[in-house]
Amino acid sequence: MNTARRAARGLLPPLASVAVYFLARPLLHSDAAALAVAGAIPAAYAIVAALVWRRIELFALLSTAAFALACIVSLLDGGSALPLKLHEAAITFVLGIALLVAVLIRRPMPVGRWLKVPDDQRSTDETLGVLIGAFLVVHALVQLVLALTMSTATYLTAGRVIGWAVLAGGALSLWTYLRRIRQRATTVG
Template sequence: MRAATGLRRRRLVPSLLLNGALPVVAYALLQSHMDSVTALALAMAVPVGVTVAVFVARRRVDPIGAVAVVAFGIALLVLALSGGNDLVLKLQEAVITGPVGVACLVSVAIGKPLHLLLFKMLDRRRPGRAVPVPASERRRVANVVTSLLGTTLVVHALVLLVLALSLPTGTYLAIARPLGLAIVAAGAAVVMWYRRRVATPDPAAR
């Protein structure tokens, strides 16, 4: 378990550098040779190209890179439809995290938390193995986890939107990606802490 965790962490650092630092460097090198929209598009395309190349060569999916690939594809489509507005490229992650976050919060509001679907899928795929959350607690846990995930993703999208509207492109690239990843990492840490807390039996209840 610890070896697997260590391996994931070692893979995470290059991924963060690739998706966070490389676009900043690429944009700084390209902006003096072309218009800002083209430079931004090419800078954002660099980690996408590396992610695709790694997948083709090693058949290994980088989760952060995979999100970047999907977001970049959506951003290019919207960019074409918007007539070349660089704000679209700045918000390529937010166009995913924002709607997904809102969907999570709406699912809780209507009494059908998305995280509850995960429990049901696990029950169907692993009928012989117990999910580490009692059935009686699953809806409450699903409500909390889905709310945490939704809030994290909505905050991520809103922060990126504010930065995109208030900062020049170069500064935005230097600040937004690291800050966005920090927000998502903090939200994921809270979710993991809560799930471990729920899964751990309370000695006082025995």
């Protein structure tokens, strides 16, 4: 299946979950309950996709695990909606910190190899680790601030758009850096 179709198919469950939240919220007693019902859609989609297509998407797996953990934390916290709002931001935060710590301890993750960078040197992995790690941490922190300052309904719409804008900025920076590396490799080689 082509990448564009797979990406579009991957956006459907999160968008459907927002719609389900707005439908379920008037019927349920709390934001947390409506978020749990709405969040079950992408989780169920990930499970069905793994069974039907026999393909496990890493982010879907991480998101489903984070959602399950957020449900448990929400229950233990007396039904707080905050863990359910931030379950995806928790993933980007942990991944971003892991990339940054790996660079700090001088063991950068092989991001250049994962992205098939022609100039796959340690310095490239360090730069990519800092670039991607920083944007992931910024995304998580922006989501945290938005979740703390906005109502759940506003957060689900505005928070997603703002979060996507932060990630798009990171993706544009990454694309620009990778393009420069590939151009340099073409002129040298």
